[in-house]
Structures are given as structure tokens and as C-alpha cells.
Amino acid sequence: MPTTLPLTIELETQSATQVVDITDRVAALVAGAPGAACLLYLRHTTAALMITTGETGVPEDIMDVLQTLTPKREYRHDSAAHVAAHFLSALVGPSLYVPMREGTLALGQFQRISLMEFEGPRRREIEVRLLAEA
Amino acid sequence: MPTTLPLTIELETQSATQVVDITDRVAALVAGAPGAACLLYLRHTTAALMITTGETGVPEDIMDVLQTLTPKREYRHDSAAHVAAHFLSALVGPSLYVPMREGTLALGQFQRISLMEFEGPRRREIEVRLLAEA
Amino acid sequence: MPTTLPLTIELETQSATQVVDITDRVAALVAGAPGAACLLYLRHTTAALMITTGETGVPEDIMDVLQTLTPKREYRHDSAAHVAAHFLSALVGPSLYVPMREGTLALGQFQRISLMEFEGPRRREIEVRLLAEA
Numbered sequence: 001m002p003t004t005l006p007l008t009i010e011l012e013t014q015s016a017t018q019v020v021d022i023t024d025r026v027a028a029l030v031a032g033a034p035g036a037a038c039l040l041y042l043r044h045t046t047a048a049l050m051i052t053t054g055e056t057g058v059p060e061d062i063m064d065v066l067q068t069l070t071p072k073r074e075y076r077h078d079s080a081a082h083v084a085a086h087f088l089s090a091l092v093g094p095s096l097y098v099p100m101r102e103g104t105l106a107l108g109q110f111q112r113i114s115l116m117e118f119e120g121p122r123r124r125e126i127e128v129r130l131l132a133e134a
Numbered sequence: 135m136p137t138t139l140p141l142t143i144e145l146e147t148q149s150a151t152q153v154v155d156i157t158d159r160v161a162a163l164v165a166g167a168p169g170a171a172c173l174l175y176l177r178h179t180t181a182a183l184m185i186t187t188g189e190t191g192v193p194e195d196i197m198d199v200l201q202t203l204t205p206k207r208e209y210r211h212d213s214a215a216h217v218a219a220h221f222l223s224a225l226v227g228p229s230l231y232v233p234m235r236e237g238t239l240a241l242g243q244f245q246r247i248s249l250m251e252f253e254g255p256r257r258r259e260i261e262v263r264l265l266a267e268a
Numbered sequence: 269m270p271t272t273l274p275l276t277i278e279l280e281t282q283s284a285t286q287v288v289d290i291t292d293r294v295a296a297l298v299a300g301a302p303g304a305a306c307l308l309y310l311r312h313t314t315a316a317l318m319i320t321t322g323e324t325g326v327p328e329d330i331m332d333v334l335q336t337l338t339p340k341r342e343y344r345h346d347s348a349a350h351v352a353a354h355f356l357s358a359l360v361g362p363s364l365y366v367p368m369r370e371g372t373l374a375l376g377q378f379q380r381i382s383l384m385e386f387e388g389p390r391r392r393e394i395e396v397r398l399l400a401e402a
Contacts (some may be wrong), residue, residue, distance in 0.1 A: 035402025044378030108177030134169025242311030268303025
């Protein structure tokens, strides 16, 4: 029983850097679906997907620490801020997956699915795939 | 021929930070199994999964370098050590996959599957999924 | 209709650090293939796979920023340069996946698949898997 493709999630971020919790939207989209794992893929190069704790304030702390990883220097391309956004997007990565168990996301108790915006505000699109068990 | 779910690996870490090589346990669990890839997913937010070299001392060096990535400053949440554990867990990530070839993990010659403990000692649980080839 | 395994990509890197755009080779290999996602897995511990922007100069900027993440100090194993290569390989990671849509890679407009060489020149081998939709 193939699911109907394409499954996508679209959203608008609101500021230059932002952590957007998309767990509930993903959970609603795949509720009751078949498959061993749910794959998420962000089609952009200045944002990323991350599994973070949902504890208050920590996702924003994680964003702050990420920003410290990019030195303020000259780059080949253009501004340090633009390169930093591309670097963090590539480092954190555009994809993640969550195992499924009986038609629900088998996330840990404190785990949340976060979109990390590094150069907003922008419209962002996420592809969703349900993968079959062997 | 679906495998019997859930497949999980449980273990207890022994210290605050630790690298645990789980390659042999994963290999034993999936030996002879069908599927194109094996997915591993850790259900925690202060530890992570990583493919590292197995060369003596290097996984511990990798842990040391990871610890240098988190600045010692004030955070929204609470102690710098606790935020550092959440940050490294999110950055390294809770999941990885290894391709299968004829019922065995198709790891490279020097590759090992490592659980990176950032806030132990704790009991940790890993979900395992075998994914079907298209 | 299972695809014929193994699907692999082989290449030779040319310098100590290098960004190799492998998007066209992957696209050609999986053109018209079935499946919900394409998984790539590098069988080495001193290189990695990354989704980067294709904007001129930025992949090289990303490589430069990565090199700043490893402190120049004493390690258990051996030279700082060798540990740095292992660290970056583990941090960036050996695997990534791209969703498929109608037999083509559903990459974003600016996304490219990059092999990040951290200790070349070397011969590198990438396993490719096509995963079935649930």
C-alpha cells in the first residue's frame, strides 16, 4: 500500500535565525502510516533539520552555540554571515529520519524535530518519505 | 519477510563522557537479515551515534575535540555542562545508517559504530530498523 | 523490481583537502530508478559526504571553516593533522540520503552532493542504495 506522494511540509520562518519545532506537523502527517522509518529532507542550503531536546530554552542555546562555530573572517564567496548560514546548513545537514513504531514516530521522551533557520525569514519546504521495512 | 519488531539494543554507560563501540552488537543483531540498509536511532538527547575509525585512541581524541566546541558561558537553560551535552547530542545526531551487503553490515575496513555518551552514566536504548531495497 | 546490487561510485581525489561535486555521477547512476530515497555511504574514516550549496567558492569556504574546528594540540593517537581528518570525517559523517521523485533526485535548486576529502589524495568508494517506499 504505497502512500500518496509527494508528502511535503511547508512553513514560513519569521526571523534571521530561528528554531521552529515541527514535531506536531510531522506526527500528524504520518499518523497511522505504514513503514519502518520516516525520512525528512529540507530542500534548502541556509537552514537545516535537527533532533533537539524540547527543554525550555535549550534549542535557542543550541542555535547560539552553532553561531560561535563560524569565524568572523574573509571568505571567497561574500559576507561572513552568508557563508556562516551555508556552513551551518551543510554541517547540521538537511535530512534526518525517525523510526516508526505502530504508525507513530518512535521519538524519545524529550526529543523534538527542529527546523534550524540560519538566514530567514524565508519560505521553507520539507520532503517526507515513508520507508518500507525489509 | 518482515523482521520481528521492535529490534532494540540497550546498554549502560559507565562515566560522564564515554565512547562505546557497539559494532559487534549491531552486527550480531542483523546477521543474515534482509534489506538494503540498517538504520540505528538513539532515543536520547544527551548522547549520540557516530561512525568513527577504530584506530586506538582516536575515538577518545574525537570526544575531546567535540568538548572544545562548546563555549564556557551563560546559557538560558542551566549549567554549561548540561547545555554542552544537549548541543553535542543534537550536532552529532541520534541516527545513522549502514548499508547491508548479503546480510552483513557493509562497513569500511576501519569503520566502527560508536555511541558517544555526553552525560553519563546512563541507560541508553537504540532502535534498529532494516529497510527494504526498492 | 529490485535494482542490481552492488551500486558503487569510485573516484580518486587529487589533493590533501578537496571538495568533489559528485551530484552528476549520482544522478546518472539512479536515473529512472524506483524507490523513495537514495542512500549514499562512504566507506572511509578520513573523508565524508555533505550536501552543500553549489554557489561558486562556498564549498571551499565550508572546507576552510571545518578546518578551524580542530585545535592544534597533542592527541593520544598521532599527529594533529591525522586526528583532525578522523574528527571531521566522523563529525560530518559518511552517509546522506536524498529523496527520489519520479526517478530523479529531489534535490533543492542550489543543493549539490559533495565528497569532502580531509586526507588525500586517496581512492574513495561510495555505496549507493535505493530504498523502497512503504
